[in-house]
Amino acid sequence: MPVSASYRPDPLFEKLGPEFADPVAPARFPEHILRRRNQAWAERLGLGELSAEEWTAHFARFEPLPDNMRQPLAMRYHGHQFRSYNPEIGDGRGFLHAQLRDDAGRLLDFGTKGSGQTPYSRFGDGRLTLKGGVREILAAEMLEALSVNTSKAFSLYETGEQLVRGDEPSPTRSSVLVRLSHSHIRFGTFQRLAFFERPDLAHQLIEHVCAAYYPQHLGLAGEARAAAMYGEIVEASARLAASWMGAGFVHGVLNTDNLNVTGESFDYGPWRFLPTSDPSFTAAYFDETGLYAFGRQPEAVSWALSQLGGALTLACAPALLEAELARFAPASQRGLRGYLFGRLKLTEGDLGADISFLSDMFSWLTESQAGWDQFFHDWHCGAASAERARQSPQAALYAADAFAPVRAGFEARTRGNAAALLAHPYYQQPQPVSMVIEEVERVWAAIAERDDWGPFEAKLRDIATLKAALSGCHASVAEG
Template sequence: MEHALPTSNYRPEQAIAEIADFIADPVRSAEFPTHILRFRNDRAAATVGLDRLDDAQWLAHFGRFEVLPDAQPEPLALRYHGHQFRVYNPDLGDGRGFLFAQLRESAATGGRLIDLGTKGSGLTPWSRTADGRLTLKGGVREILATEMLEALGVTTSRTFSLVETGEQLVRGDEPSPTRSAVLVRMSHGHIRIGSFQRLAYHDDTDNLRRLIDYCLKHLLARDPGENAALTLLEEVVHRTADLAASYMVAGFVHGVLNSDNIAITGESFDYGPWRFTPRWEPGFTAAYFDQQGLYAFARQAEAIHWDVAQLAQSLVGLAETDALVEVLRRYPAIYEQRLIARFLWRLGLDSPDEATARTFVVAAVEALLEGRVPIDRFFFDWRKGTRDVPLYAGPSWDKARDAVAALTARPSTHAYWQGEMPCSMHIDEVETIWSAIAERDDWGPLHEKVAAIRDMGKALRP
């Protein structure tokens, strides 16, 4: 096939080759009966010089997985272990996906190393008893999750491509048979806490050091200094504490915060049973199987902190234990700082000092905990200055109003703020969008929702 002419933004990389010998297995994509392009993220593609591909070329690379020019020669399924609901599992790895290519972002968008990884691309050595496939509904849900989170300022993977593949799948949690798809996600690295746990489990110290060096060099942009392991942990603590804070301010519940689902870049990824909680409900869960509420809305920071502690445990022997523990202890304070900062960001507020900001956020959360006001409604109304209405009546809201008076509001001139309702993404909306696809093959509601979400994202970044 003929490729689109390369652009200055197209910069393929093969950094993963530095560690592929111990962290990955070469694999091949499944051969699918058909390839129907359902979603292509040209906004994301432009950052890595792939937006000029026509649809046929797009399907060749992201449906049949023909190698991109000068990119890595074969897909790689990554190996890792992890704690799943705090039970250690040494039998993990990419069971229905692989690392397809690495590219360098344009300088204008940060110049970071970017992975293009798949979901639903077929069997790998780590598939176990699964079929290596993805349902079309699962792909649609991932589009909605990543678009909404990106708009709300969460550091997240981005859904790059979704191709329907023409197979009929049987699933216990969906009406079956159901349609199949293959998804490509764009991420800043796929190395996770479980990647380190696997090497520690095998007492593979030499490759642990190699993995640390790879992450600091290519993913975290940090000089290793005198103690590379400690530098790595410091960076992960900061990034994951911010991730947990961003989930709270977005009203998001990931659902499965196992240690194999926590990227060391602090980038959210792998969206299965996610949900947005309508109200600030601490015990709200996303996964029906999370019967103990381990990953409930208000426990996500605790869960991620616990996962990061498993990373620290994997680094024992490469750094002083007391130093590792001291870094871990900083997590709660960083989380609180980032929660306050992100809370004010979503409201378009500036504070003269940390104490004033904290007073307001504590008051606002206490009022939200009463459960009368939806999270999205609160951020929408208070961002545009609608605070003195019956919905916000009562002593708790009076306290929040008094506290916000000490803060400075940034101008909110985007047309989004002139509307009557906030953009949201609750389960009934997700099901309505999917029903249009399942019943009528109508993709209009999905594309309309993505456009509305992106409009909100622009409004939040004036």
């Protein structure tokens, strides 16, 4: 197998032992039709030289990668699902396939979705619809372009089976996805250990998490190490929630099994991007109370962190954990300013004044119902884009008196080098790249009705253009 010298296998998770996962066999599929190969990330992992057959062997038949995990592992975890505790979950249609280091030295997982039944499938077929795989790619690519800390869609195969689902026309086409993620250790992984009252395993997992993701705290011991790790998770999760708010993204299902210890967004089911600002906007049709609505996402993450803190009392005094959880609110504020000022290319000043300005901006977006993506496109680089904004399809909204506080905020925070930043051809086009649900459905309709992958590939090219235009606007949270 022609891996490059930069291929660095590091299968740390399996060293935790049998208490944390179950060995499983991957499903055997009648077909292996490659629909997505993430070559850019493959090269960063030393896998860019794989032949088509080798790619199929490792990411459709799931043969082990060299010097990596000996067999797939279905990870064990519990979780609160819409705030009801469920001890009967775990990897039900996926597994951990391999772990390796990228070109920056970060530990990354290959996790699957749709790879067959496991002990946690609970009467499910362990499969993924092709539409689900396509949607996962679109979500991950768009979020990566917007510098949200996200998993990457590494590989997608159509597998030739017909699946029956209650929430889309059936039978429908099937797929298997490989997700590249910094970690698949969930809040619910710790919750399971608390459920079974296993402080020994909690200490073992804390040591593993620190060694793999937060090595700066390995010099600490006992409660101090547990508290420091928790504080890192709190801050990373606060930054993640802030970036969702800045990107106009609604994850849809913020259960404690869908939040991980590195503060990385993953597992894209009923996600949506906002067309216009609406705090009550939900992504999941089954979220009848709006628990995970757009405006409630920081609250949902904070609540989930409190459940993680409760589980960690196996290894640490509650008072120490409560002190770390108190970091969430200030980290959220800093994260929101950092993300939005990065996206708009503004200059930071006094935190309180900057947050007040952002509050005015969010209020105006909600009240005016301006197009979300259009607004961020029109006002990239703040007041330096005033002339561009006058040519916008929603220029009349910017001319109204209600916009005056936002305009003043831009004028006070515009950088001196804005003209150079606006030189990218992307900012010469009148409309932005976006990913609202109507566009997603059009992409899928072309595939479902005509097997036409042209709109899908075109959308990925558009996202790549957006990513290039925004490159350098953020200290990219997606990179560490």
